[in-house]
Amino acid sequence: MTINITMAVLLAGLYSVGFYLLMQRSLVRVILGIVILGHGANLFLQGAGGPPGVPPFAGLAAPEVMVDPLPQAMALTAIVITFALTTFLLALAFRSFVLLGHDEVQDDVEDRRVGTTAERNDLVQEAAP
């Protein structure tokens, strides 16, 4: 089996950009990260079918030279799903922007409480001597 270097590099790029954006604090970047990661995953699924070939229509060519239609069908389904969920995510981000007035990812409530407890302890210790 031959390895398609262009495809491999492209996929690696999409995955790393996607995960990098996912780690950001701004919600829009996180969503962009999800979109790019989704592109990467769907392209990967598509690429898993093997090298390009003749379109898989019955009678068009011998079955050996046709491409595998199964990953295409699966990639199509996955694309529809990621598309729909991206729309939902955008709506949710907009809702968050309307409610909170900015698009930063909020601090975790628990983290903040632990943080303030630690700060308070520090202050108490400073004040003690």
Place this chain on the structure above:
Amino acid sequence: MSILVALPVLLPLLAAALSLVFNTFPRVQRVLGVLVLSAIVVDAAVLLAHVDRAGPVVLRMGGYGPPIGITLVADRLSALLLLVSAIVTLAVLVFSIGQRITDYGRDTASNTFHPMYLVLCAGVALCYVTGDLFTLFVGFEIMLSASYVLITRRTTAQRVRAGMTYVIVSLTSSLLFITMIALVYAATGTVNLADLADKVAALPPGIRTSLGLFTVVVFGIKAALVPLHFWLPDSYPTAPAPVTAVFAGLLTKVGVYALIRTQTLIFTSEAIWTLLLVTALLTMLVGALGALAQNDINRMMSFLLVSHIGYMLFGLALYTEIGLTGVILYVVHHITVQASLFLVGGLITRHTGTVSLRAMSGVATAYPLVAVLFAISALSLAGVPPFSGFVAKIALLRAGAESATFTAYLVTGGAVLTSLLSLYAVTKIWVGAFWGEARPPYEDPDPTDEVTVGTGNTSRGMVTATGALVAAGVAIAVFAGPLAGVSGRAANDLIDGKSYREAVLGAAR
């Protein structure tokens, strides 16, 4: 007979569409939902009886045979889980109708609860009966997209924050799932589970192990294994009680089911899997200790949920027949008990108008029935003898002791310790909420939010549904004998794997 496999998926989906059509007729929606879910309970019970007698039922969608076509398979494990899930979803639906959260949004003509709830049920059922990896992905997506809507319904600032975490984490795990399917397809050229079982066995061990680990990560996020559990205690408590109950009862268990299915059928390991054992130990302890640190009653129960996922992993990692029997018993017990605990939590917060354990007191004198319901579910969760948790735990502990390796003993000890810690955690809830002097309910802090209400009384529907679910939990303990029999045979099927493969691919292969 094979149509019975498809009905739990088809019926709720069709009913969801009808429910959308009857958007402005809440009574029709209610009757439709209850009727459909009751029909599924009957369907699943008949299916389980048939499968237990005559072996797996296979339905080839559209007449295409495996490995190309979509096959739906019900073996003992999936039929049993289908039945338990159907009972829980029915009880939770009655509870939600009783709480009237289904009515919110009626005036704005966006009554999404019923359709989304039915879609969620369809997704869960599809995950149980699917015979290939890609349909499993589709099932997950149906279930998750419905859950996104349910968790962010009537968005408040807090809910949008929690919902965002939940949606992004789930979406990331779904994208990893697609990646995993692509890798599996590239390596084997099939996604049919039964076909994969043969083809993966022929792969080089390195590829086999890395694919196996990839599935553990993908399903581990859904099942909330410990390093991957961080999203759960943040997002679940913000949803209304019945939604949290069905999420806690079913969504994580579907992840566990997917793990059991793939790890027994495809990526079989003969030896005890140390990594999974250590993860199980961590999951149990981190969850139980996390629960002790909480003041919010719903957060506490979410951590307990994480902790008890560890038990299921423990049995799976042992990979013996008795271990898997324990896992199946535990899943059945835990779906029921965790859902009833969250429903009781919903009754408490409804009654007192607060989720903070420090702020509430005296529910036992004001509302003794809730105290009884809580006590039964809590003792069952902790595994105190006459209740259902004990039966499941004793099977797991026996499996751990029989495996007789150092790690297995260590994790068995951890399991006993976690039981005690869970008992301590539920005692904390008991002391905080039930003892002390009865207090008048707090004012509803946020009328747009349906998590805390503080009415001082609860509707009959809510109490009946919770009571029925608690009674179902007690029934598990009463009928532990036959249930252990079915679980044992299901575990035997899983270890053997032959009956599943033969049913799907035909005896010739």
